[in-house]
Amino acid sequence: MKIKDLTIKDAKAGFAKKEFSPEELRKEFLKLIKKENPKLNAYLEVFESPAEPDRTTPHLVGNQQRFPASHGNLRRAKGAGQVFLEGIPCAVKDNILIDGTRSTAGSKILENYISTYDATVIRKLKDAGAVFLGKTNLDEFAMGSSTENSAFGPTKNPHDLTRVAGGSSGGSAAAVAAGLAVFALGSDTGGSIRLPASFCGVVGLKPTYGRVSRRGLMAMASSLDQIGTLTKNVYDAAQVLNVIAGHDKFDSTTAPTEVPDYTGGIDGSIKGLKIGVPKEYFGEGLEDDVENSINKAISKFQNLGAEIIEISLPHSEYALAAYYIIMPCEVSANLARYDGIKYGFSEAGKAENLLDVYLKSRGSGFGGEARRRIMLGTYALSAGYYEAYYKKAQQIRTLLKNDFEEAFKKVDVIAGPTSPTIAFKLGEKADNPLAMYLADIYTVAINLAGVPAISVPCGFIEEEGKNLPVGLQLIGKHFGEAAILRTAYNYEMSNV
């Protein structure tokens, strides 16, 4: 049974034509994962049994009372109307909680932690009938651009096993690229969905900050994190976004804005659409081959009737520095909870006093990059340095946000490369933190401004006999997901 290329539409069609049942499909995926995951290390954990923890009591979603959509039996949820993703198998990044299952965040410090509630997005996916295949690998606490910072080994790029899958949602991107899931959830704080999507040749969407609830996502940088999608095509991204988006009373940073149907109008024409191309995104550091691919894509947009306008995002070169101050500062606060007291890895048994419990548990439980960023953040927030670093970075953040606002007065969407390079070799940047951070130069400003962005595959570059994907990034204004989805969809269809 060929299941690797199944999109959500394909799977639904298969169910309707009775080619396979949801349970048969799930079992096929498990077989495939068993065979192919060892060489990729995309999944950290696979759920053999479909049965979720007993939840027979109704719960509230929004203001409606819902009954559990037990994907074991795939009963239609009472009163839930359409069950949009019924039977569709997906993978979930291991920093998103699924009640009763292990969530490690790719870290030793949570190696045996069992989630005690469902993330809001998980609850929504359950209500929509989706089926969870397992949890995917990530850089520890979502810190990294290659998934080499996972305590459980790196994830390999399905296009070339000697290269990284990108990070931090490398497992999710690789799972979708290798056909080991129909779609996956990831999280993006500075590019962690878009970068691995670019490296693995799949579609990665980071919604507007506040579009999707962060409840049940282990917090990395609270003002930057967003959960988003890794899918095989743009239409699937819109479908999943329809399900996971929306206000959540458990996350007060979610917008009260209505969720439109993101699939409606997605195939509308882009004639006359103004696409901005920032000159700052085509400077030093961008590899020639990647630049060529991106330029080809931009020509394609012209052929489709869009108007290409050169714009400037003047403070672009300061985005990375601002991000690598603000994010570690927030990280240092968010990771304080992993202390060997309430849960997780602990040296309480060996410690002499309370301070020792902290020092030993956190010193051993956290990996190198986590400790590095916690220290950076602690330093930048400490007395005497706050003004020079954190406040300055926040002011730069305002300027970056203004750059986008100014640009969106002239254009509808912004296009550029997702990454300056194609997937690099395993180990190539592992010893040089700063070199690794530079992988994020085109992605971080988007999180700082809170705007939505999507990475779509736009070609391949041949390297040592392997074809490595290139990603095109499309950036929209706040809550402008519809425009970037429509633009991406048109581009994708023109390549078919």
Add this chain to the structure above:
Amino acid sequence: MSISIKDVERIAKLARLGLSETEKKKYSKELSKILDYFEKLKEVNTGDVEPTAQVTGLFNAFRKDESPREVDPEKIKRIIGQAPEREDNFVKTKPILEK
């Protein structure tokens, strides 16, 4: 901007991270390099620019201070049950105040 080993020790203690001597040396080098990169930000005249703490524009997103659900003893067991040291329904720690 140079981070000395003493600086690393101070920061590590604030962050409650236990580091070995080798690690202290390594982080001193790495953090110094990263902080050097941040010097770039001095090029920008930020003057009176308002700092941005959050991008939602929302404020006063309140809810009533009441718990809508009943306390589930099974759930409490699952939560407390993960604490490395516990007693009954309590998480146990080493003494905070010592003689």
